[in-house]
Amino acid sequence: MRNRSVLAITILASSLAPLYGAAQPIIDNERVRIWDVTFNPADPAPLPHHDHDFVTVWLSGAADGSHKKGDVVVLKSGDTKLKPGERTVIIELKDHAVAPLVNKTGYPNAFPRPRSEKVFENDRLIVWRYAFRPGEPSPMHFHDKDAVPIYMEPTDLKSTTPEGVVTENDYKLFEVRFSPRNRTHTELLVHGTGSAIITELK
Numbered sequence: 001m002r003n004r005s006v007l008a009i010t011i012l013a014s015s016l017a018p019l020y021g022a023a024q025p026i027i028d029n030e031r032v033r034i035w036d037v038t039f040n041p042a043d044p045a046p047l048p049h050h051d052h053d054f055v056t057v058w059l060s061g062a063a064d065g066s067h068k069k070g071d072v073v074v075l076k077s078g079d080t081k082l083k084p085g086e087r088t089v090i091i092e093l094k095d096h097a098v099a100p101l102v103n104k105t106g107y108p109n110a111f112p113r114p115r116s117e118k119v120f121e122n123d124r125l126i127v128w129r130y131a132f133r134p135g136e137p138s139p140m141h142f143h144d145k146d147a148v149p150i151y152m153e154p155t156d157l158k159s160t161t162p163e164g165v166v167t168e169n170d171y172k173l174f175e176v177r178f179s180p181r182n183r184t185h186t187e188l189l190v191h192g193t194g195s196a197i198i199t200e201l202k
Contacts, residue, residue, distance in 0.1 A: 027178050031146055031201055033092045034176060039082035047080035048090065053124060054080075055091040057150055057197050059174050062086050070152060072119050072127050072197065089150050089176055091199055093124055100202075101144045105184050107162075110141045111200065119197070126200045132157065132189035140186045145200040147179045155194030159185045 027034040035048055036059075053076055061068035062083040080090060103109055111128050112118065119127040126145075132138075132155065140162060151171040158168045162184055171177075171194075 026176060027148075029178060030096045031094055031098075032148060032178065033094065034148065034178075035080075035090045035092075036087070036174070036176070037080060037082065037090055038087040039084055041084050047082065048092075049079050050075075050090070050092045051077050052095065053077065053093045055093075055125065055127065055199055056080070057089045057091070059087040059089060059150075059152075060085070070129070070197065074120050074122065074125070074127070089174070091148055093201070098146070101181055103142045103144050105142045105162075107140045107142045107184055110143045110145075110147070111198070113139055113141065124202055126202070128198045128200070130196055130198060132187070132194040132196075134189050134191065134193075137186045137188040140184065143179065143181050143183045145202060146181045147201065148199040149177050149179060149196045150198075151175045152195045152197060153193060155196065156190040156192065157194065158188045158190050160188070161185050 025033045025035050037047065039047065053074065056073045058067045058069055058071040063085060066083065067086060082088060111126065115131060117129040119129050151174065154173050155171045157171065158166060160166050168190065
């Protein structure tokens with residue numbers, strides 16, 4: 001069974017035309033505001049200004065090699081600064097704190113897990129880099145934090161809950177999601193390759 005909505009409250013973002021300046025964010029909720037930004041110096045619209053801490057994930061790098069696909073930078077409030085042609089996802093963190101969620105499932109938290117790489121951590125977030133491996137399901141795990149996954153390549157995943165409920169999600173290149181916490185499942189790459197950069201919100 002193929003089901004494009006893992007949860008009704010999961011918000012699907014775009015892998016469509018990148019936006020910036022006066023355009024609307026691709027995701028905007030009580031915890032984050034997210035843009036898909038490609039800098040075109042011929043466009044008169046300003047790049048977004050951020051009143052809160054923000055994460056920048058490069059989808060394509062600069063011609064001079066100063067940034068490459070998959071680079072991650074976390075900054076305090078300020079202006080987005082990009083070089084011509086760079087495409088990024090920018091995750092701005094809002095001041096909406098939530099109480100920690102206690103894991104009572106008996107399963108480990110989603111991260112760390114085998115083959116995960118911690119890219120950055122501070123008092124507000126953790127950024128992970130993770131590659132799925134064909135035929136190797138992730139451990140059954142509990143998401144104790146809201147998260148923003150960015151799929152860095154097309155990634156077709158089968159998700160299975162402890163009760164055996166199966167959904168299949170075919171994520172497009174550079175698709176962005178807001179994934180609410182309090183979920184338990186395992187994931188299996190259906191075919192090909194797949195990888196994501198995942199920002200967990202504390």
